[in-house]
Amino acid sequence: MKTNAGRFFEDFTLGETIRHATPRTLTHGDVALYGALYGPRFAVQSSEPFAQAIGYKHAPVDDLLVFHTVFGKSVPDVSLNAVANLGYAEGRFLAPVFAGDTLWAISEVIGLKESSNRETGVVYVRTTGFNQHGERVLSYCRWVMVRKRDKASPAPEAHVPDLAGVVDPAEIARHAPKLTIDSYDFDLSGSADRFSDYEIGERIDHVDAMTVEEAEHQIATRLYQNTARVHFDAMGAAATRFGKRLIYGGHVISLARALSYNGLANAFTIAAINAGRHVAPLFSGDTVSAWSSVVDRADLRGRDDIGALRLRLVAVKNRPSADFADRDADGKYDEGVILDLDYWALMPK
Template sequence: MSKTNAGNFFEDFSVGQVIKHATPRTVTDGDVALYTALYGSRFAVQSSDSFAHRIGYRKAPIDDLLTFHIVFGKTVPDISLNAVANLGYAGGRFLAPVYPGDTLSAVSEVIGKKENSNGRTGVVYVRSTGYTSDGTEVLDYVRWVMVNKRDPGSPAPQPVVPELPAVLDPSALGNAAPMLDLAHWDNELAGSRFRFGDYEIGEKIDHVDGMTVEEAEHQIATRLYQNTAKVHFNQHTEGRGRFGCRLIYGGHVISLARALSFNGLGNAFHITGINGGRHVSPLFAGDTVYAWSEVLDAQEIEGRKDVGALRLRLVATKNAPCTDYPFKGEDGKYANPVVLDFDYWALLPM
């Protein structure tokens, strides 16, 4: 009997299956520093203990996407070790701040699966939940991933495709941040004078800057999250694959685009919900990422006078500035340079 883990193939998943993932991960200040070094994120709440403490946190929480990546990384050996591609996200909720010193673990439930027409792969839908060691739920989200079959000749299962919310209700997302003392919110220190009421639905914001992805950086980032997916690491096998090289982890693209969005959304300090997300096309080392955002909605949160929620579409492109806001053509297909379409709620001070 082999003692090594070859990962799960499409046939190994069953709807209703619950998977408790190894290995719990204690978040350290070193993780936070490395995350900052990789992406250069500048949001004040996550950057400064003193700023965060003055407005109501006990100290600076870790970046929301660092929480997401660590929880996601826990799931990879069981869910997507044999993946062809991670396809999308929906129904993501950030439920409590995470701080250095907290230990994160993850559990996933298989909520759907459907074989693809080629008979060689299938799509698996999972809801993954991240917890701290005291049982506090800090994050849950749905993702769907294309996974190889072990035996292309095995029969196709009855397809089960879950119904997923198109948009989360922002009224249910306000508990992810403590009540803020806005008297101590300093626009100058935060890096932006634009607050919740300064944005209009339909407004588009070119985040201007670009960031080139280096081979070493995306490898370090993926290892930081203990993400073991073969497509990101093994050039020996991927060099003989469809693209001839390793793929950049899709979450790396999200973090790059989110960091770039500071220029124009500097007070959008907290991601509180993920409505949907799609990795439109692959990204490779040497490509340069640009980003723009569109304000899709603006909602006050019941019971809170300190923050409001903006629904934002974050679009990332490769090797193409966003001055013309490339997105979709008349045929409804994504424009060629688009690599990410990410729809989320963010909290901003009132």
């Protein structure tokens, strides 16, 4: 059989390594299209002179464009037959990526667990993205619910990996070893707020909102070469429990990150993703807004000019973010919460 129907749960083996097809060279055109889709305004990624003034050789590609591109490489081999992408952990952005760099990826299967209904199973993978020089630029874990080919087929012995709840900030100092923040221009960045201006427990409602249209989320997902059927195939999607096309969860992450500029303009790069959960689905016509809370602050070893903020970014739909409460004592979310993402961002002191 020459066509690829994608892997089902039974096709995965604990410990196997999958080398994903189709390396992807990111161009200035890809960067411009990403900006047109989400409207991010962070100065480091928007301005070549600004980025060079603080030590980058060029304006780096947006961290999440890198993430989505690497993620897209893994879809045909991991989640083509997915029911849902469930979560993320141990994400590390290891080196900046620039227009002209080529990304490719491998994934290791680190966990398998059949669902109680025996119709699906959860597959855990650690995916690593490399550039054309073989240097690691990104590593993250994700777990995804995948259909079984045959409900009666035997399942492998269950193994759920032990994943860290938070990336040690000592590991993220190496993300920006050559930056010189002395030349960081707070007028051009759009905010005077620095690392010391944010308090643990502080909540920032990002005010702005974006309505998602059908065409734009499909353009975005095609940009990442993400082939998951639930995002494109209206006939196939009609047979799912949602009854219509589902917007790629990474689209929500990028929307929320872009919205977070209003309040976190100087959180100029994502250094690590500690955890992430797609709480509920998003569909065309829904309007996304977001809020962030400051979970922790960390000094970086050997740096007195940059700190790391641990931020919890929560995206919601169809109501202003200020209308939403945090989770209740039982961990239950308000109806309309669609994303809960825990990450470290670097910020000038």
